[in-house]
Amino acid sequence: MGLLNKLDDPYYGGGIILGKVEDILNWGRSKSDWYLQFGLACCAIEFMAMNASHFDFMRFGCIPRTSPRQADFIIISGTVTFKMAERIKKLYEQMAEPKYVISMGSCSNSGGPYWEHGYHVLKGVDRIIPVDVYVPGCPPRPEALEEGMIRLQEKINQQAIFNKRKRIAEEDKQKELIINN
Amino acid sequence: MLAQEIYEKLKAEFGDAIIEFKQEPFFDPFVQVAPEKLFDISLYLRDTPELDFDYLSLLGGMDYKENLGVVYHLYSIKLKHSFILKVTVSKDNPVVPSVERIWRSADWHEREAYDMFGIRFEGHHNLIRILCPYDWEGFPLRKDYVQPDEYHGMKVPY
Ligand code: SF4
Numbered sequence: 001m002g003l004l005n006k007l008d009d010p011y012y013g014g015g016i017i018l019g020k021v022e023d024i025l026n027w028g029r030s031k032s033d034w035y036l037q038f039g040l041a042c043c044a045i046e047f048m049a050m051n052a053s054h055f056d057f058m059r060f061g062c063i064p065r066t067s068p069r070q071a072d073f074i075i076i077s078g079t080v081t082f083k084m085a086e087r088i089k090k091l092y093e094q095m096a097e098p099k100y101v102i103s104m105g106s107c108s109n110s111g112g113p114y115w116e117h118g119y120h121v122l123k124g125v126d127r128i129i130p131v132d133v134y135v136p137g138c139p140p141r142p143e144a145l146e147e148g149m150i151r152l153q154e155k156i157n158q159q160a161i162f163n164k165r166k167r168i169a170e171e172d173k174q175k176e177l178i179i180n181n
Numbered sequence: 182m183l184a185q186e187i188y189e190k191l192k193a194e195f196g197d198a199i200i201e202f203k204q205e206p207f208f209d210p211f212v213q214v215a216p217e218k219l220f221d222i223s224l225y226l227r228d229t230p231e232l233d234f235d236y237l238s239l240l241g242g243m244d245y246k247e248n249l250g251v252v253y254h255l256y257s258i259k260l261k262h263s264f265i266l267k268v269t270v271s272k273d274n275p276v277v278p279s280v281e282r283i284w285r286s287a288d289w290h291e292r293e294a295y296d297m298f299g300i301r302f303e304g305h306h307n308l309i310r311i312l313c314p315y316d317w318e319g320f321p322l323r324k325d326y327v328q329p330d331e332y333h334g335m336k337v338p339y
Pocket of ligand 1: 079105112138139
């Protein structure tokens, strides 16, 4: 929220906002995330509740898209069976960059109730696609999914757009320094 | 009609093909029949006016460790009575005649029993797996099933 905070700052008053282009782009990106209309198991019911008027997913700027090519992120809401896992991977690969993944519920986080005897369940969707936000619960309440969405927006807000390689390399170097010390 | 009466009717009609009738407290009474005669018995149960079992509410596979079995739950919508049939087949050659042509609901149920237990239903028009992927190996609900280590490069155990 770097951009909007500047409105409160008297130094920048008079209707002039000084900020980085990156902040504006990220602000727009994070506030209009479109998701792939895709539900899997019982968690999808909670996900549907999230879409309905009471919890109102659309106030986050999230609009369902029925094509992966138009979607910014995908919510893996439920049990990922092996049969479905291959299709999820295909859908994820069809999405355009930048793309994000929210893993919703114990099942897609780690196999959930099927972790031990589920011969047919992939034990965590992060074994096939990278996950940005994990939402715990079986099923998570819509409030929990809201929290996950806010976390995803925070993540998008902090992402580098320009000089990406250079900046990521610097950050990696700093992380290494922290780890080594 | 009570299960006892239906059993007596079947016994009079099919004789030795009706293997046993069991009635215990807390359990639904059922009739064990020979698999070879299953199709005829089913047809008789459906088409006799005073029995009129027009609805197969459940068909399920079973694993009795030595043998495999199939259970049929029948219901008559008009006469409001129900009945249970059971058949047992050996694990080496689990073949049961299909009742798909008698009750349409048996179609997917038989495919599921095939998918989970490997019971082959003779006469079914499209006996392929229904839940597991088509290239899945083994029959998961059998008691001696061992889950694979890998499926298409994805690790199966936790
Ligand atoms: S986490 Fe729980 S509620 Fe969600 S899909 Fe799995 S079993 Fe269903």
